[in-house]
Amino acid sequence: MPLPVTFPTPKPVRPPTIYDYGLVGNLHTAVLVSRFGSVDWACFPRFASPSVFARLLDERNGGHFAVAPQEAYESQQTYLPSSNVLLTRFFLRRDRQLDLIDFMPIPAERPAEGIPMICRIAEARGGSIRVRTEISPAFRYGEESARWRPGGSGLVAQGGEDHLWAGSDSSLELSEGRLVGETEIPAGACWRTEVAWGEARPDVPPVEELLRATIRFWQGWVHPPTTPLHRISGLWHAWIERSELVLKLLSSEKTGAFVAAPTTSLPEWPGGRRNWDYRYAWVRDAAFCAQALLLLGHLEEAERFLAWVVGRLSFRDGSAPLRVMYGTDGETDLAERELSHLAGFAGSRPVRVGNAAEGQFQLDIYGELMDAARLLAVRRPRAISAIWPSLSRLSDEVVRCWKQPDRGIWEVRGPPRQYIHSKLMAWVALDRSVSLADRFDDRSAAVRWDPVRDEIREWIVREGYDPASRSFLQAAGEDATDAANLRIPLVGFLPFEDARVRGTVRRIRRELASGPFVYRYRASDGLAGKEGSFLPAAFWLVECLARMGQRRLAFAYWRKLLLAASPLGLYPEEYDPERRLPLGNFPQAFTHIGMLRAAVALGATELPTFLEPATLR
Numbered sequence: 001m002p003l004p005v006t007f008p009t010p011k012p013v014r015p016p017t018i019y020d021y022g023l024v025g026n027l028h029t030a031v032l033v034s035r036f037g038s039v040d041w042a043c044f045p046r047f048a049s050p051s052v053f054a055r056l057l058d059e060r061n062g063g064h065f066a067v068a069p070q071e072a073y074e075s076q077q078t079y080l081p082s083s084n085v086l087l088t089r090f091f092l093r094r095d096r097q098l099d100l101i102d103f104m105p106i107p108a109e110r111p112a113e114g115i116p117m118i119c120r121i122a123e124a125r126g127g128s129i130r131v132r133t134e135i136s137p138a139f140r141y142g143e144e145s146a147r148w149r150p151g152g153s154g155l156v157a158q159g160g161e162d163h164l165w166a167g168s169d170s171s172l173e174l175s176e177g178r179l180v181g182e183t184e185i186p187a188g189a190c191w192r193t194e195v196a197w198g199e200a201r202p203d204v205p206p207v208e209e210l211l212r213a214t215i216r217f218w219q220g221w222v223h224p225p226t227t228p229l230h231r232i233s234g235l236w237h238a239w240i241e242r243s244e245l246v247l248k249l250l251s252s253e254k255t256g257a258f259v260a261a262p263t264t265s266l267p268e269w270p271g272g273r274r275n276w277d278y279r280y281a282w283v284r285d286a287a288f289c290a291q292a293l294l295l296l297g298h299l300e301e302a303e304r305f306l307a308w309v310v311g312r313l314s315f316r317d318g319s320a321p322l323r324v325m326y327g328t329d330g331e332t333d334l335a336e337r338e339l340s341h342l343a344g345f346a347g348s349r350p351v352r353v354g355n356a357a358e359g360q361f362q363l364d365i366y367g368e369l370m371d372a373a374r375l376l377a378v379r380r381p382r383a384i385s386a387i388w389p390s391l392s393r394l395s396d397e398v399v400r401c402w403k404q405p406d407r408g409i410w411e412v413r414g415p416p417r418q419y420i421h422s423k424l425m426a427w428v429a430l431d432r433s434v435s436l437a438d439r440f441d442d443r444s445a446a447v448r449w450d451p452v453r454d455e456i457r458e459w460i461v462r463e464g465y466d467p468a469s470r471s472f473l474q475a476a477g478e479d480a481t482d483a484a485n486l487r488i489p490l491v492g493f494l495p496f497e498d499a500r501v502r503g504t505v506r507r508i509r510r511e512l513a514s515g516p517f518v519y520r521y522r523a524s525d526g527l528a529g530k531e532g533s534f535l536p537a538a539f540w541l542v543e544c545l546a547r548m549g550q551r552r553l554a555f556a557y558w559r560k561l562l563l564a565a566s567p568l569g570l571y572p573e574e575y576d577p578e579r580r581l582p583l584g585n586f587p588q589a590f591t592h593i594g595m596l597r598a599a600v601a602l603g604a605t606e607l608p609t610f611l612e613p614a615t616l617r
Contacts, residue, residue: 018266018345018586019566021056022077022086023246026104027253028114030262032056032586033102035075035088037068044164044197045116047252047259048279048327050140050353052164052197057265057351058342063138065195067120069098070130070182077568083218084245085211096126098185105210106217114253116197119207124185131185133193136178137164141339141353148174152200155179165200168193221248227297236599239562242569243592244296247289250589252328256304257281258289259328261573261585267348268574268584272529275348277355278573278585280334282325283309284409285590287368292593294375295600302376303383309369310390321397324365324411325358334358357411364409366398367425367432371491374432377439385440392445395433399452402426409484414526418476420464421484427456428491460493470503480523481507483537486544490597496548505544516541516557517564517577532574532583535564539594546601558602561595571595 021032021040029049031042040055040062054062073090080087080101090098100122105115122131137146139159146157146164154167155174166172169191170183185191192207204210222241251258264277286309290302312330313321326332336354344351373391377384384391402423405416409425430453437446463476474482485504489496512519517533518541538561545554565571566582571591573584 018572018582019570021566021586022079022088022102022568023249023262023570023587024084024086024102024104024118025249025262026106026114026116027249027251029104029116030249031104031118032263033077033086033088035077037066037075037088037090037100039065039102039118041263042118043262043279045114046328047262048277048331048353050162051142052137052139052162054138054142054342056263057345058142060343061138061142062342063136063142064134065118065136066134067100067122067131067193070132073098079242079245079568080215081219082222082241082245083215084249085215085218092129094127096124096129096187098129098131099123099125101211103211103214105204106214107204107210115202115204115210117202117204118195119210120193121190121207121211122185122192123190124187126187128184128186131183131191133168133170133172133181133183134178135166135172135193135195137195139164141351142342146177148177148179154201156199163197163199165196165198166194167201218245223296223298227295235603236562239565239569240296240596240599243596244293244298246570246587246592247293247589248298248301250289250587251301252281255328255330256301256308257326257328257330258286258305258589260285260590261588263585264353265348265351266345266572266583266585268531269348269529269576270346270581270583271348272531273348273350274527274529274531275344275350275352276357276585277336277353278588280325280355280358281328283322283365284324284362284368285593287365287372288593289589290372291375292596294372294379295596299376299379299383302372303380306369306373306376306383306387310387313390313394322365322369322394323358324360324362325355332358356413357407360407360411361401361404361416362408362411363398363402363404363406363419363422364425366394367428367491370395370429370432370436374435377436381439384436388436388440388442391433391436392442395430395445395449398426398429398433399449402452402456410520410525412525412527414524417478418463419482419484420460420472420475421482421487423456423460423464424485424488424491424493427453427460427493430456431492457493465500469507470500471507472500472504474521474523478523480521481511482521482523483508483512483518483534483540484520486518486537486540489547490540490543496544501544502548505541505548508541512537513541514577516560517575532576532581535561535571535573535575535588535591536594538575539591539598542598543594543601546598551602554598554602558598561598 042053043049055064085103088100144159157164172179172181261278265275268274290305293301336356338350342351408419430449472485474480489501518537520534570587572582572586573588
């Protein structure tokens with residue numbers, strides 16, 4: 001099924017929706033480029049570094065890097081085949097066309113080093129086209145204005161201790177703190193402009209050579225057609241490949257970590273306060289990324305992620321050794337603060353950087369991590385054997401702490417509770433750990449964990465299931481449901497045909513769903529304001545329906561969810577189905593992972609053998 005193509009109206013009304021953006025990156029950071037030719041979000045040199053261009057969050061003061069025709073146009077975006085190289089195509093009168101290629105270089109010989117650079121190549125077709133360029137950096141989230149000077153065969157902007165170099169084929173003039181240029185591009189001619197972090201252009205080849213190397217890198221990385229997921233779900237190859245490429249874009253080549261999304265403070269509801277910073281590596285989300293890439297044959301990414309997590313562990317002083325999230329370089333100081341000087345996307349304030357959830361206790365992260373380890377052990381047992389002592393101690397930590405209330409998968413900012421999904425994932429952690437212990441002949445560990453695994457199962461069935469509603473609850477002792485309980489059969493806790501599973505799915509569809517679109521919960525969470533439907537849960541529902549035998553309904557929902565993607569096939573975290581409005585940070589790894597898993601469920605009655613939870617028992 002090809003990705004949908006749209007031809008929007010000319011000249012935008014600011015601000016555009018997040019579906020007007022494509023993503024490019026260099027495996028250290030990623031930037032958003034609008035279909036109107038403007039880089040409106042860029043943080044250098046890392047994902048969570050302060051922004052240099054942030055018009056996405058403040059039209060006037062955020063900063064931008066724009067290249068576009070000076071006359072009226074229509075535009076659309078696409079990616080070059082099997083790559084993260086973005087093509088924005090401007091259609092003008094008299095059958096003329098401007099093609100603008102955007103990419104961040106990834107040299108195949110040393111991708112781990114990274115080149116903090118945005119390259120833009122414009123080509124005129126069908127006649128000459130006059131193009132305007134504006135480079136307006138605003139350092140440190142717009143707090144530092146740019147001071148320009150000549151440097152490095154171009155011009156250098158300085159804001160505090162930060163520098164940004166800019167160079168172009170045409171002359172750029174300084175005007176009110178911005179570089180501005182206009183050039184006439186003859187038919188068939190190409191024009192280039194670049195910006196790079198630092199005081200000079202990096203010592204790298206010319207832009208055309210960088211483009212060829214970057215295309216080779218991406219096309220050489222994507223999964224071959226022999227991988228299990230491709231064989232099962234080849235019908236949706238374009239969607240699967242785009243999700244695969246998004247997940248890789250959200251990884252750090254330096255460390256192996258994955259960020260949840262490359263943006264901060266894109267609202268979960270227009271004008272609302274639920275605006276969070278997702279530019280960090282959540283253990284949960286990153287473990288899901290590793291699992292999804294394993295499906296696609298990318299064993300090295302999963303192995304590097306697990307090694308990175310183990311490298312973060314500290315068992316000193318009896319404290320919990322695993323944190324909810326880290327910076328991609330392992331940073332633990334992610335203090336949350338509000339940027340009152342920024343207007344916010346669509347007026348949604350506050351704009352936040354950092355994330356206070358980093359200090360929460362979330363029990364479920366142990367389960368997601370051990371599930372990823374179990375999957376990798378099937379394909380690369382030596383990789384898990386090398387880190388088994390640390391994973392074993394994590395399992396002992398689950399034994400110690402599983403009875404504690406926590407903040408849950410949704411990171412509520414109210415009091416801790418006894419969330420059923422959290423206990424479910426504690427069960428997963430020990431279930432997978434017992435399987436791994438059997439594989440590595442660690443019988444003493446299996447003996448420690450097996451009875452506790454059974455105790456957790458008994459607790460979930462006793463305290464988490466409500467016979468009156470014939471469904472599992474959000475938290476023990478509370479009459480509310482939760483979309484996270486769709487994962488009960490997905491992780492193998494109960495079979496899909498179990499009456500308790502079917503009752504839970506029915507209640508979630510009745511109370512939390514609008515067609516295929518599923519809301520996380522209805523209970524109070526200590527925060528004011530609304531939010532959209534949660535797209536990962538929508539794909540969980542599709543997966544459940546497919547595995548329960550309701551394939552006709554699952555396919556109907558699937559088709560609607562595919563149409564909810566951006567024209568580039570990118571997904572946010574949330575979505576308002578009434579207004580067809582994307583919400584939340586973008587693109588969101590969690591959603592693309594859900595899509596991949598749903599594709600597997602729709603493509604086969606059963607998962608491949610090596611993916612089944614019972615494989616190692």
